[in-house]
Amino acid sequence: MSRLKRADRPYDVVLFGATGFVGTLTAEYLAAHAPEGLRWAIAGRSEEKLHRLRERLPGGAGIGVLRADVADPASLRRLAEHARVVATTVGPYVTYGEELVAACADTGADYLDLTGEPEFVDLMYVRHDVRARETGARLVHACGFDSVPHDLGAYFTVRQLPEGVPLRVDGYVSVDAAFSGGTFASALNQFARGPRLAAAARDRRRHEPRLVGRRASAPPAGPRFAPEVGAWALPLPTIDPQIVRRSARALERYGPDFRYRHYAAVRRLPVALGGVAAVGALVVAAQVPPARRWLSGRLKPGEGPSAEKRARSWFSVRFVGEGGGRRVFTEVSGGDPGYGETAKMFAEAALCLALDDLPPAAGQLTTAVAMGDALIERLRAAGITFRVAARR
16 A cells, blocks of 8 residues: 555554553653644544543644544554554553454554563564565564664664674663553563463564574673772663664664663672572563452553652663774663653654655664654664763
8 A cells, every 4th residue: 555545644644552651651752742734643542541541631622633543453453544644652562452453454554562572573573474475564563662762773873883793782771760560561571471482483483584694692791890880780671672673684774783782780789699690580460360350450451650750750871883804982861761752652653764865675673673763763863872971
């Protein structure tokens, strides 16, 4: 389906899950920053909540309202048929996400989400990438703090290095922020699904085409002290390195042999050791259903930190890139990563897909492959920093 044909749809962007915590922040961002003439709508299962949200938004009278429910596939199909771009905050995605991905792939609507769930992304590739390529749909996962700063930060770093040579990039994440009930629920869900996560990854590898004449890897890395950033580097078991690796597989600019490693940067050793112990305990507890249920009740989906806490929060991702005799230090940084900046990244990605002149592409894509420089420029204009700190 051509982009021109999709322009006949009633809405440029539809935000599904708009009344949830991050959904509301995204709706508020769109209402404040969407260009004049953007046709957009909010969607969810409660029309009453949607109308109350619309009444609070600037210019709310011009915002559409669509009822859709993950338990009603026909409603998701209608939603996809009405939109050029569908952005969804409804998770955990492995539980609630597939029907909407399928509807977008089948109708040619572009799709965005905030998932950090590797199992979900792998399953969607196996089941819906081929159909999306046929219809021209772009399926772009992980469009929030997972994994925009890391994917676009690695891309930005690669662009500062020589072409056609082996490249090595390490990313070091520093964060001061709280997280939401939805994020916590997704993490617990993933910790409890280890065998299924591994099975989905194996199935994806069987379906992915082999990379010929090039290599792209994101190998596991052990903890170490990283003098280049003056901090203890702890491997982060997140989706981010997988996303970076997929960008490297798709784009020749990453060179003939690309390697990425992903770390949390922690200044003090006791804090680093405590963090490792806490994550290990959470993984173990997630395997026991009563413990998992108890933990889930501590912070429920839809809950999140106060506006005051979000205003004090920040993130920084520092990258060290090497290749062709050159070394470069770059940084991506901003405010509250889980909410304010995630809503900003998510909304700007939706606007980028809907409005910007992008390279032709379809199927399951990363943000670097689908949007690259265009999204970096949007995020810079919105206040997120991409900078070169030093070159050697």
